[in-house]
Amino acid sequence: MPPMWVVNYLLICLSIICLIFLVRIFLHRTALIYVVRKWVEWVDDRVHLHHHFKVPELNDSTQQENQFYRRVSLYLNSLPSLEDSDFTNLVSGKNPNNIVLSPDDDQVIHDTFLGARLSWVNKIQRDDKNQIASRSFLLRIMKKDKRRILQPYFQHIHTVSDDIEHRRKELRIYNNSNGKWKSVVFNHPASFDSLVMDPALKGKIRLDLETFIKSKEYYHKIGRVWRRSYLLYGPSGTGKSSFIAAMANFLNYNIYNVNLSQVVDDADLHALLLRTSCKSLIVVEDLDLHVSEKSRKRITSSALLNFMDGILNFDDERIMIFTMNVKDGIDSALRPGRIDVHIYFPMCDFNSFKGLASSYLGVKEHKLFPQVEEIFQSGTTMSPAEISELMLVNRSSPSRALKSVISALQGSGRKSGKVVPLASDTVASSPALPSMAEEDDNGTGWKDTVPKEFRKLYGLLRLKSSKKPLSLDHDSDTIQR
Secondary structure: OOOHHHHHHHHHHHHHHHHHHHHHHHHHOOOHHHHHHHHHHHHHHHHOOEEEEEEEOEOOOOOOEOHHHHHHHHHHHOOHHHHOOOOOEEEEOOOOOOEEEEOOOOOEEEEEEOOEEEEEEEEEEEOOOOOEEEEEEEEEEEHHHHHHHHHHHHHHHHHHHHHHHHHHOOOEEEEEEOOEEEEEEOOOOOOOOOOOOOHHHHHHHHHHHHHHHOOHHHHHHOOOOOEEEEEEEOOOOOOHHHHHHHHHHHHOOEEEEEOHHHOOOHHHHHHHHHOOOOOEEEEEOOHHHHHOOOOOOOOOHHHHHHHHHOOOOOOOOEEEEEEEOOOOOOHHHHOOOOOOEEEEOOOOOHHHHHHHHHHHHOOOOOOOHHHHHHHHHOOOOOOHHHHHHHHHHOOOOHHHHHHHHHHHHHHHHHHOOOOOOOOOOOOOOOOOOOOOOOEOOOOOEHHHHOOHHHHHHHHHHHHHOOOOOOEEEOOOOEEEO
16 A cells, blocks of 8 residues: 555645646636737737738739739638637628638738748728728738748748639639629530530640640740730621630630720720739620721720730730621731631531531431531521521420421521522432421421421322321331331
8 A cells, every 4th residue: 555645645636637627628618718818929929020011902003903812812711710710700602502701801810830920900991981992911920930931921822722712613704894893603514525616626726725824934935915815706696605605614714704885995994904813714795896997986996906915914814805797897907916816607507517416416317417418508508506596496306406407497598599409309318297287395386397398299299199198207217108
C-alpha cells in the first residue's frame, strides 16, 4: 500500500485537472473565452506596427473591373472565420435553395497564413442617397510579416479563388441596359458536335480557338492586344446564334451581348466594354445596321471601329464576335487585321439537311432522301432553322417529318418562281401515303402536309387499283398489297 503522502499528492493533481477541465468548459460555453482572445489580440496589435493595402472594386484610372477584388471576395467568403463572426449577412446563392454568407459593411474578417495573423475589412462607401458609391477590401498585415508572407499569400488567394470558380462555374449571359450590365444564367445546350456544319470547318475553328487561348505570351511578345475576332454573316436562321452558344460552351466563357441601340454615346460604349471580364465573348449582332451609312449615329463609326481593332487595353483574353446578314458595301470596314476570321452561314443544302435529319430524327438514310436531294438541286432551299422546326414538330414520325419538309420546300420553290420537281410517275418509287382518314399526333390530316398535285395523283391510283388497295406499314415505310 502506497504511503499516505503519495495518495494525497495524486488527489491534489486530480482535483487540479478537474478544475482546469471545468474552467475550460465554462469559458467555451460563455463569452469569456471570446473576451480573453480579443483582449490578447488588442494588446498584440498595439505592440506591433501594421501595413495596410487597399483592393478597390474598380481601377481608379480606367474604372475597369479589378479582377483581384473579385478573387479576394471569393476567398473571404470561403473562410471559416466569416462563419464564426459575430454578425454577417445571409444571401441567396446561385441556386434558390443555396444560402451563402456575405460580409457586412465595415465587417472585419480574420485570417491566418504561415503562422501570421491578417485581417480584412469590407469597406463600402455610400453617397447622400445611401446608394453604394464604391467598394473595396482593406488588408492589414504586421510589418514584421510583410516581406515573408505577402507574395505567397496573394498567390494563395489566386489558387483558392481559381479552385472555387472551377467548382462553382456557371456561365452567364450579360445584356446592357442604362449603362450597366445585367446577367442571367446561360444554359444553352449547343455544342460543336451538335452544330450542322462542315466537319472540316468545325475542326479548323476548334484548332483556332485552342491556339488562341494558349498564345498569351506570343501576343504580348509581338505587342498586340490578346484578342481574337470573328465575323459571322449569312441570312437569318442559318445558325449564327447557335454557333456563338457552342463557342461559349466550348471555351467555358461568359457572353456579353452588346446591344448598340441601348448605347448612349461613345463614352457609354467605352465604359461598358471596360467592365467586361476576361475569358468572355463580346458579341455585337447586326453589325451591318450600325456600320452602314443609313444607320442611326448614336455612336461614331470611329468608336466602333476602334473597338473592332482592339485598341482598348484589355488585360486578359477576350473574343469578339460580330454578326450580320450581308456584308456587301461595308467591306472597307472589315479589312484584314480588323476582324480575324470570316465565317459564312449559308442556307440549307442537302448535306446540311441530312445532318439535321440525323440529329432531330435519328435517320441517316430514308426512301424520301432522293426526292429531297432533287428539290435542293433545283435551287430551292430554306433556312436550317425552318427545316429543323418542321422536324422537331413531327419527330415522332420520321416519314411525316420528311414529307412536311418536302411540302414546305415545294411551297418555297413555287413562291420564288422556280420549277420544283414533283414525285416520280412510278408507284414503286413514289412515297407511300396514309389513308385519307389518318391524322398525325397533332390531329392534322395528312392532306394538310402533302402538296395538292400529290393528292390528285393518289386519287387516280386508288381508282385504278380498287381491287388491290394500298396500305402503309408505318414501321418499314414500304408499300404492301
